[in-house]
Amino acid sequence: MKAAERSSRVEILVADDESSIAESLRAFLEGIGYLVSTAADGRSALAIFRERRMPLVISDINMPLLDGHELLREIKAVAPETEVIIVTGFATIDGAVKAIKDGAYDYIIKPFRIAAIQHTVEKALNHRALILENLRLQENSLNVLRTMVNVLEQRDSYTAGHSRRVTEIAMAIAARLELSAGELKTLRLAGMIHDVGKIGIEDTILRKPGRLTEEEFATIRSHPERGVQIIEPLDFLKGALPIVRHHHECFDGRGYPAGLAGEAIPLGARIVAIADTYDAITSSRAYRRARGQAAALAEIERCSGTQFDPDLASLFLEICHPPGGGCAPFNIEGAGEAPT
DSSP, rough: OOHHHHHHHHHHHHHSSHHHHHHHHHHHHTTTTEEEESSSSSSHHHHHHHHOOEEEEEEEEEOOSOHHHHEEEEEEOOTTTTTEEEEEESOOOOHHHHHHTTSSSSESSSSSOHHHHHHHHHHHHHHHHHHHHHHHHHHHHHHHHHHHHHHHSSSTTTTTHHHHHHHHHHHHHHHHOOOOOOHHHOOOOOOHHHGGGGGGGGGHHHHHHSSSOHHHHHHHHHHHHHHHHHHHOOOOGGGGGHHHHHOOOOOSSSOOSSSSOGGOHHOOOOOHHHHHHHHHHSOTTTTTTTOOOOHHHHHHTTTBBBTTTHHHHHHHHHHSOOTTOOSSSSSSOSSSOOOO
């Protein structure tokens, strides 16, 4: 870390039940310009962290009440951008692998030279700064994509809110599946931008009140690949690419753009296909008025196994009409999309 950065008085949390180590680290780190808080057990450390959200934590493994591995997981759940350096006097390969897998920046074995900690601390804080800058750039890119989607959907009343509703419906389906946090995040992002490829299609096609010509329909069918071309340069959206590309594939292989069938179609794309169709049917279009929920559910049931994954279709129908009564836990109001 540069001197100017240290002078900003970055706060570090040291969690260690050996008071001599904790106080030595405090004295050294404060001597080179950091603010330092200490805790003698994992539970106290977590309470301090939740209150102050330090950018860096140095934690022992074997502590009372909450050990270092548990503290690491709790910290990462609260603030994934916080860097954690694990220190231990009982080092094992499995312990090191576990710590790094759970998100630790480094794993240091006791006894260690206090002065050697400085280099690790500076590297960890610089790494955090790079992560935050990357997150800022990602958010800027997402804001541009959201703006593009909003521009697309505000071009006429038929498209307003479509991507938001598709995302809500897709997430309601995904909530019934055993998906990881990363998979859920990818699905949410893909739902919001699944139609971004339509941004370059003329209004005369998107808003046409009558039947499309073969050439116009081919243009509409190009929007998944157009969307991929728009988002492909953004590495952090790599996971969303297959969903954007394949959300118009059919379970029986008669969809587009690749004619994939069955489970060869990415799961996220199969989910979005149902959500997309449901919203399209229950929303008004340029060439027809919205149809009701019953009509949409009947269509999804009719096309189960052909257009839609039968298991997901069955799950969706259960969500909309659970055995105990009730209705779909998502918003179905408002206008829908242009012809798909």
